[in-house]
Amino acid sequence: MSTTSHPHAFSRYCMHCGQRLTSAVPEGDSRRRLVCMDCGFVHYINPxxxxxxxxxxxxxxxxxxxxxxxxxxxxxxxxxxxxxxxxxxxxxxxxxxxxxxxxxxxxxxxxxxxxxxxxxxxxxxxxxxxxxxxxxxxxxxxxxxxxxxxxxxxxxxxxxxxxxxxxxxxxxx
Ligand SMILES: [Zn+2]
Missing domain, CATH: 3.90.79.10 (Nucleoside Triphosphate Pyrophosphohydrolase)
Structure with a gap:
């Protein structure tokens, strides 16, 4: 298998409701995440x-x-x-x-x-x-x-x- 593609290629859109994700610090968190402002889904990107x-x-x-x-x-x-x-x-x-x-x-x-x-x-x-x-x-x-x-x-x-x-x-x- 390859290491060709970026390991963190991800959608800009919420996988639950389809809204565009926003970069924001979720409540109770300390880092910027991709957050859906509509449904609250947080898209964590892990190694x-x-x-x-x-x-x-x-x-x-x-x-x-x-x-x-x-x-x-x-x-x-x-x-x-x-x-x-x-x-x-x-x-x-x-x-x-x-x-x-x-x-x-x-x-x-x-x-x-x-x-x-x-x-x-x-x-x-x-x-x-x-x-x-x-x-x-x-x-x-x-x-x-x-x-x-x-x-x-x-x-x-x-x-x-x-x-x-x-x-x-x-x-x-
Ligand atoms: Zn959403």
Missing amino acids: RPVAGTIPVREDGQILLVRRAIEPRIGTWVFPGGYMDVGETAEEAAARETLEEANLEVTDLVLVGVFTRPEPGVVVIVYEGRAVSEASAGDETSEVGWFGVDQIPWGELAFDSTEWALRQWVARRG
Whole structure:
């Protein structure tokens, strides 16, 4: 799945009564929200969870995929994407890895949780054991295996990509 669309694309209109929403601080609240002045409905916008894996091969190399889509087309990232309702974070991370790199991962272990306050995503990152071959999948132009000293730090997609990889490297010791 993609990180192409803005995670908080939303309607300007009330989902209950169809009136245009207004930016206002609701009573008892402290932040501006999208509020329907007609029926009182408050449209809360919450961060969205993204789940991904840093797949590790038997020789210790990790898999990254090169993005074939915007944003940050051409940069490297570990496989990941938005969670779907009905799946766990681990399932989402494994599904995204299969979709983007045709790679099966098992034995997921949490690396960390990384928040990007703008645009409002919480990235949940697991290390996973790679148990199949990999190839470019949806939304990727290339897959690459990297040793710890080969990680393309200058060509990573997002801050959270770097944070998670640095955390993974630090833990590995
Ligand atoms: Zn309304």
